[in-house]
Amino acid sequence: MIRPSLERMGLRLRDTVGRQLRELRYEPTAKRIRAVLNATTVVDSDRAVLVWEPRRVVPTYAVPEEDIAAEVTPEPARPVPAADAVGFALPDVTSMPVLDPRVPFSVHSAEGEAVAIRIDCERYALGFRPGDADLAGYVVLDFDGFDRWLEEDDEIVGHPHDPFQRIDVRRTSRRVQLMLGDTVLADSRRASMLFETMLPVRYYLPPEDVVAELQPSETKTYCAYKGEATYQSAVTPGGLLHDIAWRYDNPLVDASEVRGLVAFFDERIDLIVDGVARPRSLTPWS
Secondary structure, eight states, rough: OOOTTTTTTOOOOHHHHHHTTTTEEEOOOOOEEEEEEEEEEEEEESSSSEOOOOTTTSSSEEEGGGOOOOOOOOOOOOOOGGGGOOEETTTTTEEEEBOOTOOTTTOOOOOEEEOOOOOOSSSSSEEEEOGGGTTTTTTOOOGSSSEEEETTTTEEEESSTTTTOOOEEOOOOSSEEEETTEEEEEEESSSEEEETTOOOOEEEEEEBBBBEHHHHHHEEETTTTEEEEEEEEETTTTTTEEEEEBBBBOOOOOGGGBBEEEOOEEEEEEEETTTTTEEOOOOOTO
């Protein structure tokens, strides 16, 4: 009888993802991809690939250079921080600082050549010719540098979807309390739990279950999966908690079930579920 090796152990998938973050990753897509700059369709390709430079947690598109209807020239040298000097903690996934969308495209963690995609003397977007042989002839594109992106005939915002990431929303009757010290900010048995790959669970609550006074903020962010978020600050006895809460009033399809509900950054306050305090997560938003 052959006994299984005592050294053989199960593999947690999250750990596999963490190790892969060290590598330059890419994945072909069957979608037709177009990018618009200054009312001109500069990119039109059905040969695009999604690219993640090392330590990047969201992808961007790369296309063959011949699918770019603009001049691609070396980018003029300018000071940018070294990739090793920037990043944010995501300790449940990796010990490395990760590069999230707040880190500019111009910060590169792979070998290659920075380029500019020019339609005239004034308007241009940034690109990157990776040195990897598997991506030879491709130019990685700065998503934020273009005015509009289309996958087939649908506009996308924020960044391309990661085909290996998803969102699930589930309603719960568990008691969810959000507190700061002894101050109750929200108390609900009607929360919706939003599960997003590799991120902490978020609890979205009906506005009427929020106890704290919330003041609107001018801050807005865009999520590729959920849409535009508007932010609110909570009034507490100790002062204003700036941009502690957010909501999606016109969410994308994936997040339609949390329309108009309020979520809080529980990295910065206390989350209690059914009477049990949850440890504060350490994320880029801590």
